Amino acid sequence: MSKxxxxxxxxxxxxxxxxxxxxxxxxVKYKDDQIAIFNFSRRGEWYATQNLCPxxxxxxxxxxxxxxTLDNEPKxxxxxxxxxxxxxxxxxxxxxxxxxxxxxPVKVEGDDVFIGISQDDINMDAYGF
Amino acid sequence: MKIVIIGNxxxxxxxxxxLVAKMNRTHVNSITVFGEEIRPAYDRVxxxxxxxxxxxxxxxxxxxxxxxxxxxxxxLGDPIQNIDRENKTVHSYHGITIxxxxxxxxxxxxxxxxxxxxxxKKGVFIYRTIEDxxxxxxxxxxxxxxxxxxGGLLGLExxxxxxxxxxxxxxxxxFAQRLMPRQIDDAGSDILQAKLEDLGLKIHxxxxxxxxxxxxxxxGMLFSDETHINVDMLVISAGIKPRDELAKLSGLxxxxxxxxxxxxxxxxxxxxIFAIGECALYKGMIYGLVAPGYxxxxxxxxxxTGGEKAFTGYDMSTKLKxxxxxxxxxxxxxxxxxxxxxxxFQDAVKGIYKRINVSQxxxxxxxxxxxxxxxxxNMLLQTTKNKVILPPHPEDVILGSRGGSxxxxxxxxxxxxxxxxxxCSCEGITKGNICEQVIDGAETVDAIKKCTKAGTGxxxxxxxxxxxxxxxxKSQGKYIRNVICEHFNYSRQEIFDLVRIKKLKTYDAVIDExxxxxxxxxxxxxxxxxxxxxxxxxxxxxxxxxxxxxxxxYLANIQKGGTxxxxxxxxxxxxxxDALILIGQxxxxxxxxxxxxxxxxxxxxxxxxxxLPDIWQELIEGGMESGHAYGKSLRTVKSCVGSTWCRFxxxxxxxxxxxxxxxxxxxxxxxxxxxxxxxxxxxxxxxxTKDFGLIATEKGWNxxxxxxxxxKPQHAVLLASDIDEETVIKYIDRFxxxxxxxxxxxxxxxxxxxxxxxxxxxxxxxxxxxxxxxxEELEQDMQRFLATYTCEWKEVVENPELRKRFTxxxxxxxxxxxxxxxxxxxxxxxxxxWK
Ligand code: SRM
Ligand SMILES: Cc1cc2nc3c(=O)[nH]c(=O)nc-3n(C[C@H](O)[C@H](O)[C@H](O)COP(=O)(O)OP(=O)(O)OC[C@H]3O[C@@H](n4cnc5c(N)ncnc54)[C@H](O)[C@@H]3O)c2cc1C
Ligand code: SF4
Ligand code: FES
Numbered sequence: 013m014s015k016x017x018x019x020x021x022x023x024x025x026x027x028x029x030x031x032x033x034x035x036x037x038x039x040v041k042y043k044d045d046q047i048a049i050f051n052f053s054r055r056g057e058w059y060a061t062q063n064l065c066p067x068x069x070x071x072x073x074x075x076x077x078x079x080x081t082l083d084n085e086p087k088x089x090x091x092x093x094x095x096x097x098x099x100x101x102x103x104x105x106x107x108x109x110x111x112x113x114x115x116x117p118v119k120v121e122g123d124d125v126f127i128g129i130s131q132d133d134i135n136m137d138a139y140g141f
Numbered sequence: 142m143k144i145v146i147i148g149n150x151x152x153x154x155x156x157x158x159x160l161v162a163k164m165n166r167t168h169v170n171s172i173t174v175f176g177e178e179i180r181p182a183y184d185r186v187x188x189x190x191x192x193x194x195x196x197x198x199x200x201x202x203x204x205x206x207x208x209x210x211x212x213x214x215x216x217l218g219d220p221i222q223n224i225d226r227e228n229k230t231v232h233s234y235h236g237i238t239i240x241x242x243x244x245x246x247x248x249x250x251x252x253x254x255x256x257x258x259x260x261x262k263k264g265v266f267i268y269r270t271i272e273d274x275x276x277x278x279x280x281x282x283x284x285x286x287x288x289x290x291x292g293g294l295l296g297l298e299x300x301x302x303x304x305x306x307x308x309x310x311x312x313x314x315x316f317a318q319r320l321m322p323r324q325i326d327d328a329g330s331d332i333l334q335a336k337l338e339d340l341g342l343k344i345h346x347x348x349x350x351x352x353x354x355x356x357x358x359x360x361g362m363l364f365s366d367e368t369h370i371n372v373d374m375l376v377i378s379a380g381i382k383p384r385d386e387l388a389k390l391s392g393l394x395x396x397x398x399x400x401x402x403x404x405x406x407x408x409x410x411x412x413x414i415f416a417i418g419e420c421a422l423y424k425g426m427i428y429g430l431v432a433p434g435y436x437x438x439x440x441x442x443x444x445x446t447g448g449e450k451a452f453t454g455y456d457m458s459t460k461l462k463x464x465x466x467x468x469x470x471x472x473x474x475x476x477x478x479x480x481x482x483x484x485x486f487q488d489a490v491k492g493i494y495k496r497i498n499v500s501q502x503x504x505x506x507x508x509x510x511x512x513x514x515x516x517x518x519n520m521l522l523q524t525t526k527n528k529v530i531l532p533p534h535p536e537d538v539i540l541g542s543r544g545g546s547x548x549x550x551x552x553x554x555x556x557x558x559x560x561x562x563x564x565c566s567c568e569g570i571t572k573g574n575i576c577e578q579v580i581d582g583a584e585t586v587d588a589i590k591k592c593t594k595a596g597t598g599x600x601x602x603x604x605x606x607x608x609x610x611x612x613x614x615k616s617q618g619k620y621i622r623n624v625i626c627e628h629f630n631y632s633r634q635e636i637f638d639l640v641r642i643k644k645l646k647t648y649d650a651v652i653d654e655x656x657x658x659x660x661x662x663x664x665x666x667x668x669x670x671x672x673x674x675x676x677x678x679x680x681x682x683x684x685x686x687x688x689x690x691x692x693x694x695y696l697a698n699i700q701k702g703g704t705x706x707x708x709x710x711x712x713x714x715x716x717x718x719d720a721l722i723l724i725g726q727x728x729x730x731x732x733x734x735x736x737x738x739x740x741x742x743x744x745x746x747x748x749x750x751x752x753l754p755d756i757w758q759e760l761i762e763g764g765m766e767s768g769h770a771y772g773k774s775l776r777t778v779k780s781c782v783g784s785t786w787c788r789f790x791x792x793x794x795x796x797x798x799x800x801x802x803x804x805x806x807x808x809x810x811x812x813x814x815x816x817x818x819x820x821x822x823x824x825x826x827x828x829x830t831k832d833f834g835l836i837a838t839e840k841g842w843n844x845x846x847x848x849x850x851x852x853k854p855q856h857a858v859l860l861a862s863d864i865d866e867e868t869v870i871k872y873i874d875r876f877x878x879x880x881x882x883x884x885x886x887x888x889x890x891x892x893x894x895x896x897x898x899x900x901x902x903x904x905x906x907x908x909x910x911x912x913x914x915x916x917e918e919l920e921q922d923m924q925r926f927l928a929t930y931t932c933e934w935k936e937v938v939e940n941p942e943l944r945k946r947f948t949x950x951x952x953x954x955x956x957x958x959x960x961x962x963x964x965x966x967x968x969x970x971x972x973x974x975w976k
Contacts, residue, residue, distance in 0.1 A: 027951045035649075035687035036694075038951040046960075049951075054649060054659055068975045071703050071960050075691050079661035082627045089662035091691030091699050096662065109204060 023119065023126040026060075030123070037088065039063050039074035040127065047116060047127055048074035050099060052086055058118040059099035060127050065090040066104075066111035073097070073113070081105060142169050144445065145231055145241035147221045147387065149176030151185055152418030152434035153247035154202045159442035161211045168446070172213045173241075175233055177220035177248075178270060181205055186431050189298050191274050192305040200271070224391040226411055243413055243445060246401060247438075248384040250419040250429070254377050255290075259353025265375045268299045277376070281306035284373035288312040288362060290350060291378035292320040294461055299376040300342055301465070312343045312370055314362070316379075319346055324459060324470040328487065329512040332494040336466040336513065339492075381429050383420045396422040405451040407441050415441045428455055432566045439569065456566075458522050460515055466492075467515035472508025472525035473498065481507060484536050488513075495539040497521070504530050506538070519605060520555070527562040555608045564609070565595035565602045575606060579613040586610060625886055626663040629656040633811065634883050637671050646676060647684030666690040667886040670773055673809035674881045677929040679936050681943055692771035695947070696933050697753055702961055702972040705753060706746045707733070708770035709760050710806060713780040713798035713818070714741030723763040731756055734969045740777035740815070742768060747970055749957045751948045757934040766932040767807075773887075774809045775816070778802035779827060783820030783837070790820035791837040797866065798826070801835075804870070807930050808877065811884040811893075815850075829857045832890040833873055841865050844872055846904070849891035858894075858901050861909060871920065875908045878919035 026040040032051040040047045046063035063071050067090065076088040078099070086099040096105045102113030117128035144160070146153050157174065176182070183200040191200065198204075208215040219235045224244065232238050252267035254260055264284070266277050281287075287308040289300045292315030303311045313320070319330035320337075334344050345364075353375065354361040363369045383400040385393075394402040394410045400422025407415045407423075417437040419429055428434065433455035443450040458471035476483075480501040487494050493513035499506060506525045511518055517539060523529070524538065531538065555564075560573035570593045583592050586607050590596045596603045623632040629652075631639065636655065645651045651668050652660050660668075669688035673680055680689055681696075692698050697705035709724070724743050728735045731752050733745040748756055757767075769775065778801050781787065783794030798818040808814070817828035818835045828834025834845045840863040848857025861872060884893040897903060906912035937943045948954040962973035 031951045033686060033946065034683065039949055041950040041953045041956065044959075046950075046958075052659075070701075070975070071958055072699070075695070075699070077662045077665055077691065078659070078687075079628075079665065080659035081661075082658070084658060086659065087661070094662055109198070109201065 021117070021128045021130050024129055026118075026125050026127045028123045029120060029125055032125075035078060037074040037076060037078065039071070042127070042129065046071055046074075048076075048088070049118065049125065049127065050074075050078055050088065052078055052099070055080075055086065057086065058120060058125060059086065060116040060118050061088070061097065061099065061102055062114040065092060065095070066113065067093060067095050142445070143171045143240060143242045144169060144173070144245065145239060145243075146172070146174045146245045146247060147231065148247035148249055148384075148418070148420075149174050149178070149182045149215065149217065150247060150249045150418065151182060151202065151431055152249070152438050153245070154182035155435045156245060156247060156417060156438035156442055157208070157211070157213055158203070159439055160445065161213075163442055163446040163448070165446070172211075173239055174208070174213060174215050175219055175221050175231070176215070176217045178272075179218040180271070181208070181215065181217065183271065185269070188268075188271070188274065189302050189305075191271065192278075192302050197271050221387060224387060224414070226391055226414070229413065241413070243415065245441060246388060246409075246414065246416040246420060247418045248387065248420045250381040250383045250427070252377065253380040253382040255350075255379055257350050257353055259355065259359070260377070262353055262355055262359045263357055264355075264359040264373060265353060265377065268295065268302070268376050268378055274302075277302070277374075278306060280374055281308050284308050286310040286312075286370075286372045287374040287376070288314055288370065288372045289376045289378055290314050291380070292317070292344070292346065293323065293378070293380075294321060294459060296376075296378040297321070297337070297461060299378045300337075303374070303376070304341065308374060309341055310343075311341075312345060312372065313337070314348050314350060314364075315344070315346045316349055317346065320344065321461070321468065321470075324474060325468065325510045325512065326475060326496065328485070329468075329494045329496065329510045332487070332489070332492050332512045333466060333468055336492050340465060381419065381427070383422065383427055385420055388416065388420075396425070400427050405440075405453070406444055407437050407452060417441055423452060424454065426454075428457070430455075430457065430459065432569070433457075435567065436569055456522075456526060458525075460518050467511065467513060467518075469511045469515040469518040470509070471518065471522040472506065474508050474510045476507055484539070486536070486539055497535065497539055499531065499535045503535055506531055506535070509539075511539075519602060522566075523555075523558050523562050523564070523605075527559050529557050529559070555605050556612055564605050565593075568594045568597065570595035572609060575609050576613045579610050580617065584610065584614060623885060625667050626661055628652060628658045628660050628664045631655065633667060633671070633886050636668065637675070637882055640668075640671055641675055646672065646678070648672070648688035649684055660688070662690075663886075666693070666773075667811075669693065670809050670811060670886070674926075677807075677809075677926050679931065680933060681937065681946075690773075695750060695753065696757075696767060696771060696937065697748070698771045700746055700972055701975055702963075703958055704747045704749055704961055704972065706744050706770070707748055707753070707756055707760075708738070708742060708744045708768040709765040710768035710802070711742035711777075712802040712806075713778055713795050715780070715795055715799055716742075720763065720765060723760065723765065727756055727759050730759075732970065734971060741779050742777060744770070747963065747972065749949070749961065751954070751957060753947050754938055754944050758938045761932070761935050761938060767934040769807055769933075772807075772809060773812050774807060775802070775805040775814045777815060779815075779817040779831075781819050781825035783818075787820055789823060791839065792820060792842070794818045794820035794826065794835075794837060797835065797842075801870075801873070804927065805873075805877065807933075808881075808926060810877070810881050812887050812889045814877070814890070830854065831857060833857070833876060835869060838863050842869050844869055846876055847890040847894040847901075849889050851889075853891075855891045855895075857891075860901075860905060872908055874923040875916050875919045876904075878922045879904075879907060879915075882919075 032038045034053040037048050037050040040049050048061050048063040050059045063074050065072050070092050072091050075091050078088050080086050087096045089096045097113050102115040104110035119126050182202045219233045221231045221233050224231050230238050230240050252269050287303040289296045292313050300311055300313050320333055349365040351365050352363040361369055361371045385395045385401050388401040389395050401416035401420055403416050403421045403423055407417050409416055418434040440450050440452045461468040476498045481498050483498050485496045495511050497509035558572050562572045564572050578592050583589050596606050624630055639655050665688040728745045734747050736744050738744045778798045780795045780798030784790030814832045816833050817826035817831045819826040819828045820837050828836050829845050830848045830850045834857055836843045843862045844860045845857035846860045849855045949958045950956055963970040964973050
C-alpha cells in the first residue's frame with residue numbers, strides 16, 4: 013500500500029467486508045486473474061497480493077496464515093512450504109532469492125471492499141507465467 | 142582500482158561476494174566479471190538435485206540483480222579470448238576490451254575425456270553444467286541401459302542421476318581395482334560395492350574401455366578384456382582438466398599436467414594476475430572441491446583490500462552425497478606406518494565399514510573412512526584437524542561408549558574442540574566465530590546463519606552449530622528458554638499452563654495476554670493445538686480459525702496443485718462392504734483418485750475445495766466421519782485380525798483397536814499420534830513402531846510407548862506388561878495427556894522421550910507410580926475431552942456460515958480454480974507435476 017497511486021488506477025469491487033472472515037484471507041477472481049485478499053482485522057488493515065505463490069506456482073496464498081515479523085511487518089505464509097511474504101511490498105521474507113509478489117491497494121467503503129488495479133496490471137499476462 | 146574476473150562459477154562468485162564485503166568503495170572503482178556460461182554462477186555441488194526437481198533458479202548463487210546492486214558489471218555468455226599482459230587488458234568473444242589493475246582467473250575446470258574411439262557419438266555425455274544435464278534428460282527418455290565411466294565421487298553421483306532419470310539398468314566402469322580409489326580402501330570399497338549393487342547398479346572394476354560402439358548414436362562399449370555391454374547412454378566422469386588455456390596463451394606459468402601455477406597468495410608469475418578455484422595449481426596440487434576454492438577466494442579478496450592472508454593447503458576430506466549410501470573419508474584415510482594404528486569395524490550384515498587411523502600413543506586421530514554410516518563424519522573431521530585428544534578407548538568415537546555408565550561422554554563432542562576448529566568448511570567459519578556471535582546476541586541457528594553464513598552451504602554442520610549455540614548460552618549462565626517463536630517468550634509447556642490457568646479461549650486472547658505482535662505460522666498452529674487440547678472447541682470457530690494450520694483450516698490435506706484429499710476414519714482398519722461401496726461411489730461421483738494408505742484406510746485425492754462439504758455430507762449420511770488425517774491428532778490404530786480369525790491370535794486385537802481408535806479420535810496433540818494393536822508377538826500390526834502400541838500376551842497386554850516410523854525410526858519401549866484392558870486404557874489416558882502437556886511443538890513421542898531427563902524410568906514413575914501426583918488430573922482431562930468430541934466435518938456440513946468458506950473464489954463461489962490440472966496415470970487421475 014506504499015505505492016503512490018496515479019489516476020490510471022481502476023477500483024474493482026471485490027467483495028463485501030463480511031465475505032472474508034476476520035484475520036483470514038480469500039481469493040478474488042478478477043478477469044482471468046486471481047488475487048488474494050486479507051482481512052487483517054487485528055490490525056484494522058486489508059491487503060491484497062497475487063494469489064500465485066512464486067515458489068512452486070501454486071494458487072494458494074489466500075489460504076495462507078497471516079501474521080507479523082519482529083519489526084511488525086505484516087506477512088503471509090504459503091500453505092505449501094511456508095515461505096513467507098511481506099503483505100506491504102510482497103518481498104519474500106524467508107528467502108531473499110524468491111520472486112516478489114505483486115501487491116494491490118485495497119480500500120473499504122461501507123461494506124464494500126475494492127481492489128485497485130493499475131493500468132500495467134490490466135495489461136499483465138493472465139497468471140504471470 | 143579496477144578488478145576484472147574471468148569466470149563466473151562458484152569460486153568466481155564467492156570472490157565477488159567476499160570482495161564486496163571487505164572492500165572500501167574508494168579503493169575499488171570498478172569490478173567486471175566475464176562468464177562463459179549463459180547464466181549467473183550456480184551451485185554446481187548440488188547440480189544433481191536438478192533431477193530431483195530443483196530448477197536452474199533454485200541453484201543460482203545470486204541473481205543478476207545482486208551484481209547490479211553491488212555495482213558489479215556482469216557479462217554472461219561472453220568468454221574472454223585473450224589477455225594482453227603488457228597493456229593490462231582482456232578481450233572478450235563479443236569484442237569487449239577492458240583494462241584491469243588486477244585480474245582474477247577463476248575458469249574452473251572441464252571434464253577430462255579420455256581419447257577412446259567413439260566418444261563423439263550421440264548419447265555420450267559429460268557431467269558439469271546445467272546444459273549437460275538438460276541434454277542428458279532429453280536423451281534419457283529414449284534410453285533403457287546406461288553406463289558411467291569412472292567410479293569416483295562424481296561418477297557415482299552421475300550413476301545415481303541415471304537411476305533418477307529412469308535409466309535403472311546402469312553400469313559403472315572403473316579402471317582401478319576398486320570404487321572411489323582415492324578416498325577409500327579395499328574393504329570399504331567392497332561394502333560400498335555391495336550396497337550399490339543392492340540399489341541395482343552393475344559395478345565393473347579393473348575394466349578398461351577400448352571403444353565406444355554404434356553408428357551415430359552409442360549402442361555399446363567394448364573393453365580390453367574383450368567383453369562388451371550394450372548401452373544407450375554413457376556419462377564420462379573420469380576426472381577433471383583445469384581450464385588453463387587462456388593462461389598458457391598469455392605466457393603464464395602452467396603445470397605439466399595442467400593448472401595455473403600460483404604461490405601462497407594465489408598469485409601467478411605475473412603479480413597482477415591471480416588464479417583461484419579449480420584452475421589453480423598450488424604446490425603441484427589441483428583442488429577439485431569447493432571449500433578450498435572458497436578459501437583461495439578469501440586469500441585474494443583479503444589481499445586486494447589491504448589485508449594479509451596466505452593459502453596453506455587444504456584438507457581434502459569429503460563425503461559422498463545423494464546416492465543413498467553414506468561414504469566419507471577424512472584426514473589421511475590410508476596411512477599405515479609404524480607409528481600409527483588402525484581400528485576397523487566391519488558389519489557385513491548391515492553394510493557398515495569404519496576405519497580410523499590413530500597415532501601410536503593412541504592420543505590423536507589422523508584420518509579414516511566411513512561407509513554405510515557417516516553420521517560421525519563432521520565430528521571426526523574436526524577431531525582430526527584440531528588434534529583433539531581422543532578418549533581413553535579411541536574406538537568409542539566410532540562405536541559409541543559401550544558398557545559402563547549409560548551415555549558417558551565420548552570425549553569428542555563439539556565442546557572439546559578448540560576455538561580455531563573450522564565448523565562450517567564451506568564458509569570457513571570457526572567455532573570461535575560462532576561462539577563470539579552468540580555472545581553478541583545471535584542466539585539462534587537462524588541468526589548465526591544470517592550473520593556468519595555458516596550452515597548455508599551443504600548444511601552438514603547445522604547440528605554442530607545448534608549444539609554450540611545452546612552450550613554457549615548455557616555457559617554464560619543464560620537460562621535457555623525454549624521459546625516457541627519471537628511472539629512468545631515462553632516454551633510450549635509454559636504457554637499450556639498459562640492458557641489453562643488464565644482460561645484463555647481464542648488465539649487473540651492468548652497473544653494479547655501473554656505474547657506480542659500479530660503471531661506467525663509457527664506460534665499460531667502451536668497455540669491452536671493447545672487450545673484444542675484444553676477446551677476442545679470446534680477448530681473453525683471464530684478466533685480459532687485464524688490460528689489453524691492450513692490443513693486444519695480446511696479439514697483436509699492440501700495436495701500438489703491445490704486440491705485436497707479426504708480420508709474418512711476406518712477405525713482399526715475394519716470396514717464393511719457398504720462403507721467400501723460408499724467410498725467408491727463418492728470417489729467416482731467427484732472424480733477422485735483412490736489409494737489404500739499405509740495406515741489401513743482409504744484416501745481420496747484431488748477434491749476441489751468447493752466440493753469438500755458435499756463429499757463429507759455424503760460420507761456422513763452413510764455413517765462415516767472425519768479421519769483427522771489433516772490434524773496433529775490421533776491418526777490410525779492399526780490392527781491385525783487377531784483371535785477373530787488368526788490361528789495364533791491370543792485376544793481380539795481388532796475389537797480393542799476399534800475401541801482405542803474411537804476413544805482418542807480427534808484428540809489434538811503437539812504432533813500426530815499413531816497406534817497399533819497386535820494379537821500376538823508376531824506383531825503384524827507393527828505396534829512397536831507406534832506412539833503407543835499393544836501386543837497380546839497369555840496374561841493380558843504388553844503396552845509399548847514412544848515408537849516412531851518416519852525418517853528416524855525408533856522402536857517403542859515397554860511401559861507395562863501383562864496388564865488388563867482397563868489398566869491399558871488408564872495408562873494410555875495418562876500417557877497421552879502427559880505428552881500433550883509437556884512436549885515441544887511438533888515433537889513426536891519418541892523425540893519427547895529421548896529428551897526427557899530420566900528417560901523411560903522417569904516416565905514409568907509418572908504414569909504408573911504417580912510420582913508427580915498428577916494422574917488423577919490427567920485422567921479428568923481425558924474425561925473432559927471424551928465428553929466433548931464432535932465430528933468436525935459434520936459441523937461444517939450443518940453450518941451454512943462455515944460451509945460458505947469452502948469456495949475458491951469469494952466473488953464467484955460456484956467456480957472452481959481453473960489452474961488446477963490433472964494427468965492420467967494407470968487409469969486414474971493424478972495431480973499434474975509442478976514446475
Ligand atoms: C497417505 C499416506 C501415504 C500413503 O499413501 O499411504 C501418508 C501421507 C502423508 N504423510 Fe505420512 N502418510 C501415511 C502413512 C504414514 C506412515 C505409516 C503408518 O502410519 O503406519 C508413516 C510412518 C509411521 C510414523 O508416523 O511413525 C508416516 C510418516 C510420515 C511422516 C514422518 C513422521 C516422523 O515422525 O518422522 C511425515 C512428516 C510429518 O508428519 O512431519 C508424514 C507426512 C505425510 C504428509 C502429511 C505429507 C504432507 O505434509 O503433505 C502426507 C499427506 C498426504 C495427504 O495429503 O493425504 N508422514 N506416514 C499415509 C496415510 C495414513 C493414514 O491413513 O492416515
Ligand atoms: C556434479 C558435480 C558435483 C560436485 N560435487 C561436489 C561436492 O560434493 N563437494 C565439493 O566440494 N565439490 C563438488 N564439485 C566440485 C565443485 O563444483 C567445484 O570445485 C567448483 O565448482 C569449482 O569452482 P570454480 O569456480 O573453480 O569452477 P566452475 O564452477 O567450473 O566455474 C568456472 C566458470 O568459468 C567459466 N569459464 C571458463 N573459461 C572461461 C573464459 N575464458 N571466460 C569466461 N568464463 C570462463 C566456466 O564456463 C565456468 O562457468 C562437484 C562438481 C560437479 C560437476
Ligand atoms: S513418504 Fe509420505 S510424505 Fe513422503 S511422499 Fe510419500 S506420502 Fe508424501
Ligand atoms: S508453493 Fe508456496 S511455499 Fe512452496
